[in-house]
Amino acid sequence: xxxxxxxxxxxxxxxxxxxMAYVVLMVWTLWSGLSYYFFAxxxxxxxxxxxxxxxxxxxxxxxxxxxLPQLVFVPVLxxxxxxxxxxxxxxxxxxTAPVSEVSVVLGKYxxxxxxWVALWLPSxxxxxxxxRFGAVDMGTVAASYVGILGIGVYNMAIGxxxxxxxxxxxxxxxxxxFFLGGLFLLGIGQYVFMDxxxxxxxxxxxxxxMQDFSKGIVDSRDLVYDGSIAVLALFLSVRALAARRDAA
Amino acid sequence: MAFNTWVVTCAAVIHRPRxxxxxxxxxxxxxxxxxxxxxxxxxxxxxxxxxxxxCHVIEVSGLSKRYASRLAVDEISFSVGEGEVVGxxxxxxxxxxxxxxxxxxxxxxxxxxxKVAGIDVDVDPIGARRMIGYMPEGVPLYPxxxxxxxxxxxxxxxxxxxxxVSSAVERSLDQAAVDDAADRIIGQLSKGYRQRVGxxxxxxxxxxxxxxxxxxxxxxxxxxxxxxxxxxxxxxQKTVFVSTHILPEVEAICERVVIIHEGKKVGEGAPHExxxxxxxxxxVRLVGRGSLEAFRRALxxxxxxxxxxxxxxxxxxxxxxxxxxxxSDASEHVFTAVAAAGLLLRELHVEEASLEAVFGELTTSEExxxxxxxxxxxxxxxxxxxxxxxxxxxxxxSV
Numbered sequence: 001x002x003x004x005x006x007x008x009x010x011x012x013x014x015x016x017x018x019x020m021a022y023v024v025l026m027v028w029t030l031w032s033g034l035s036y037y038f039f040a041x042x043x044x045x046x047x048x049x050x051x052x053x054x055x056x057x058x059x060x061x062x063x064x065x066x067x068l069p070q071l072v073f074v075p076v077l078x079x080x081x082x083x084x085x086x087x088x089x090x091x092x093x094x095x096t097a098p099v100s101e102v103s104v105v106l107g108k109y110x111x112x113x114x115x116w117v118a119l120w121l122p123s124x125x126x127x128x129x130x131x132r133f134g135a136v137d138m139g140t141v142a143a144s145y146v147g148i149l150g151i152g153v154y155n156m157a158i159g160x161x162x163x164x165x166x167x168x169x170x171x172x173x174x175x176x177x178f179f180l181g182g183l184f185l186l187g188i189g190q191y192v193f194m195d196x197x198x199x200x201x202x203x204x205x206x207x208x209x210m211q212d213f214s215k216g217i218v219d220s221r222d223l224v225y226d227g228s229i230a231v232l233a234l235f236l237s238v239r240a241l242a243a244r245r246d247a248a
Numbered sequence: 249m250a251f252n253t254w255v256v257t258c259a260a261v262i263h264r265p266r267x268x269x270x271x272x273x274x275x276x277x278x279x280x281x282x283x284x285x286x287x288x289x290x291x292x293x294x295x296x297x298x299x300x301x302x303c304h305v306i307e308v309s310g311l312s313k314r315y316a317s318r319l320a321v322d323e324i325s326f327s328v329g330e331g332e333v334v335g336x337x338x339x340x341x342x343x344x345x346x347x348x349x350x351x352x353x354x355x356x357x358x359x360x361x362x363k364v365a366g367i368d369v370d371v372d373p374i375g376a377r378r379m380i381g382y383m384p385e386g387v388p389l390y391p392x393x394x395x396x397x398x399x400x401x402x403x404x405x406x407x408x409x410x411x412x413v414s415s416a417v418e419r420s421l422d423q424a425a426v427d428d429a430a431d432r433i434i435g436q437l438s439k440g441y442r443q444r445v446g447x448x449x450x451x452x453x454x455x456x457x458x459x460x461x462x463x464x465x466x467x468x469x470x471x472x473x474x475x476x477x478x479x480x481x482x483x484x485q486k487t488v489f490v491s492t493h494i495l496p497e498v499e500a501i502c503e504r505v506v507i508i509h510e511g512k513k514v515g516e517g518a519p520h521e522x523x524x525x526x527x528x529x530x531x532v533r534l535v536g537r538g539s540l541e542a543f544r545r546a547l548x549x550x551x552x553x554x555x556x557x558x559x560x561x562x563x564x565x566x567x568x569x570x571x572x573x574x575x576s577d578a579s580e581h582v583f584t585a586v587a588a589a590g591l592l593l594r595e596l597h598v599e600e601a602s603l604e605a606v607f608g609e610l611t612t613s614e615e616x617x618x619x620x621x622x623x624x625x626x627x628x629x630x631x632x633x634x635x636x637x638x639x640x641x642x643x644x645x646s647v
Contacts, residue, residue, distance in 0.1 A: 003404075007405070010390075013393075014392050088388050089384065093384060094405075097406050099374070
């Protein structure tokens with residue numbers, strides 16, 4: 001247990017010691033600031049057309065502006081985790097220390113979740129700004145953050161799995177991009193297909209998932225979905241790490 | 249140096265006819281002969297080294313590792329006793345790093361078993377790793393961290409209790425002589441410093457077993473000496489297993505050597521015993537004053553003297569090279585014989601066959617060309633420049 005935290009804290013410290021952390025955070029903050037500004041001014045101009053939508057509900061998952069950057073930022077945040085250790089050879093030092101593969105994977109995962117949370121911390125500012133100019137339903141906001149955490153739980157696990165499989169961090173990033181992009185596309189399928197296919201695709205869709213959360217609906221099926229993908233990906237990461245011992 | 253080369257050449261010439269049946273692999277005669285000698289030696293050694301090292305701390309039995317189509321390690325067995333400092337010697341690509349990785353549990357063996365302090369590495373990998381401080385080849389570190397920060401992280405990872413982390417880090421910084429770099433960023437350190445940070449890492453949890461892969465590569469002569477002194481100082485306290493291809497290093501620090509070649513164990517023993525066993529000719533060199541004739545007469549019938557290899561006059565001096573019986577006190581007899589003849593002796597020294605000769609003999613096969621190709625194929629695993637050693641550690645005895 002202690003080794004998990006030791007690994008996670010080293011990972012987090014190294015991340016925030018690297019210039020990449022600040023480049024990523026700055027670009028992300030710019031992007032989300034712009035998209036928040038866009039929604040805020042849109043609803044300020046046409047308040048009557050908004051219906052049940054608010055600037056915050058649109059920001060948290062109403063449009064593609066929420067999902068598109070994640071396809072880039074998740075791979076960038078997770079690609080180094082294990083692939084870099086493998087490339088530099090420091091994986092040998094890590095795995096010859098008295099720690100299990102499970103604690104290595106959990107430590108890296110914990111660090112990735114810290115990155116994810118760091119990504120969303122600035123968005124609390126938008127909640128505060130909005131609350132100064134109108135009524136904000138804090139319950140809805142809390143539900144949105146639960147949804148974001150749920151997305152992070154499985155996005156980061158998938159990124160970590162790609163990083164465990166690939167020797168090269170660019171390959172890890174591309175794998176994560178295609179996997180998450182594929183899931184996103186499947187989700188769009190719910191507007192294309194009918195009947196059972198539609199239901200399955202709706203269940204897989206991050207989009208409808210986040211639309212519910214951003215309106216304050218916490219659907220436990222979505223959380224189960226996030227959790228099960230994460231557990232599967234983490235399990236496969238542990239297996240990938242263990243299988244390396246037998247390979248050349 | 250020139251002499252060593254000469255001995256190697258001699259050994260090769262002397263042994264070539266014997267191995268004409270084939271190389272060290274395929275030639276049943278050549279291999280079985282040297283193997284029998286090794287076995288005979290090992291038997292003697294085990295009776296000679298009775299209870300000094302009670303239990304075997306590292307036990308490797310029948311260890312093999314197959315990479316795709318290539319057998320990198322082939323049925324290696326050896327053991328290291330408690331408190332011993334043992335060298336693991338072999339040319340590049342012989343399978344040293346692969347063997348060390350199997351001992352430390354980083355790679356799973358294809359066949360065979362490794363026990364560390366009585367723990368089967370396959371059954372309880374974490375328990376076994378707890379006993380080992382390991383420095384891998386090339387010393388991969390996190391370049392963005394500071395030295396002391398890195399060592400604190402490693403100490404915590406290895407389960408050093410929170411309160412003892414600081415003192416453990418300080419001790420290891422001191423042992424590896426990197427205390428002056430404690431606050432520097434690893435990525436900005438020279439190779440020699442990084443190497444020693446790796447060493448500090450191996451020592452930080454104060455493990456009973458220390459396994460080092462090529463510890464002196466990238467170090468300057470002074471640093472090499474420091475590392476050797478440190479390792480020598482561990483004798484009797486820690487079990488040290490160190491891989492190298494630098495022969496003087498083995499002579500300087502190891503009580504015992506395991507030699508591997510192309511994945512197979514080809515020799516095992518104390519350096520001096522291996523030298524006696526495989527070292528080729530033992531020579532005595534002398535410089536004296538007197539006539540060539542007088543020297544020739546005086547040396548005519550000396551006990552233990554096999555052959556006068558060379559004897560020549562040079563101004564008023566005489567220089568000679570004599571081949572002697574390795575197990576006799578021939579140099580003393582030469583001294584008394586020369587003195588008895590009333591001649592002056594200016595220099596007399598025994599030139600023991602070097603471990604290089606042993607190494608050359610054990611790791612030179614008929615298929616050198618093939619071996620060369622193998623080394624290339626393995627270059628990603630074992631890439632090291634030979635790291636010439638400026639010190640001349642070849643033991644000599646002066647009278």
